Amino acid sequence: MEKPLILVSNDDGITSRGIRVLVEAMQTFGEVVVVAPDSPQSGMGHAITIGDTLRLEKSDIFGEIAAYECTGTPADCVKIAKHYVLKDRRPDLVVSGINHGSNTSISVLYSGTMSAAIEAALEGLPAIGFSLCDYSSEAELEHVVPYVRQLAAEALTKGMPRGVALNVNFPPKREQPIQGVRVCKQANAKWQEEFDERFDPYGRRYFWMAGNFVNFEEDDNNDEWAIANNYVSVVPCQYDLTSLSAIEVISDSWEF
């Protein structure tokens, strides 16, 4: 059997610690190719580069492993990997991360990490985005490696349900070890933003966006609960956003 081909990307950029840990974990499974942003792209959501050019340069940052850094977004990286770098070679798995920071709940919508995974899912490829719920660039990562390997192994052998990518979040390193894996829902929550108003040295106003996370969940079948209780959360995310129940409501009650 041919060795699996695994494409690795992320949104923190090719020099981040998270992608290095992910590349090393994937090496045990097969051939790894890295195409990642040349600079941090956090919060880029599913942005793509339209109306501007892209650069792509080979990088020796991972030694023998083929690696490319791209000026674009995470979604751009997967597109150029699929259609230019790998051309007719189809990856068996696409992984993104390990993100330095949580992508639980609605943060998935803003996540560059998950946009790379969703972009791969759009191509019909099994894809997983990995995030660590610790924003520190120095955060401990070793405790999540066995779970990264296990989930990648399952995706390689069992494939992925059609039309989804997995959003995997890991608890930060705590005294208590990780309790296991929960396949669960995206928590119903929101960011309550605050805009910190300041003035620059020229007297012009500017803002920093800040916010508090507000969790509306009372149950235990969601990713916020999983992380709080020291489980790995696995949320299968679909890129078909259609709400079938809302189609029914609107068709029945709205007049056109």
Place this chain on the structure above:
Amino acid sequence: MEKPLILVSNDDGITSRGIRVLVEAMQTFGEVVVVAPDSPQSGMGHAITIGDTLRLEKSDIFGEIAAYECTGTPADCVKIAKHYVLKDRRPDLVVSGINHGSNTSISVLYSGTMSAAIEAALEGLPAIGFSLCDYSSEAELEHVVPYVRQLAAEALTKGMPRGVALNVNFPPKREQPIQGVRVCKQANAKWQEEFDERFDPYGRRYFWMAGNFVNFEEDDNNDEWAIANNYVSVVPCQYDLTSLSAIEVISDSWEF
């Protein structure tokens, strides 16, 4: 009864023709406040500004109507509108657009127009993103105005099903008039990218991303069919990406 408060944003920027048409259409319903990007933000997906500052300036571009231009993304605009510009005033409706270009099918994922609407839906506000399937900045827009008004009126009187925003696309101006409105699904399709490789005057390689749209649909209950057949498409989009069926598949067959 107090006049409704309507927040207007977009992704083509505050000077685009599409937002002007939308502002004029909304004026008939109540008080309009505009917070829109100061420059085009197409393809920004659900990007937000993290780790950088935002500027917000008052604009007189719409005369008497309160308008603000923001250096951020469409999602940033809705956040700063909600939490800073409007503070304790809750909009009765948030509309985004009219985008110059299609946001049907999976283009919804890349759409700045829809990210503004989804951002509003996250706040529990009725929200609609409007797009015209014609990329020309000079495209005819008048034929869609009655539909913009009708959909806004329905949203104002009937509200929106919980957890969704509407993705509304309009056919380009054709000889045949618009045939009506279809509440339907996001078409199953993809972009088949091509990367056009070029060299700059200094001999360095760069790329333009281009692509062809590949439609996998054979049925008529989707937005691509609607637009092709001269209907307005209305797709209710949910921001909870969880695939419940995939939770079941993975829980049953994967080993952790």
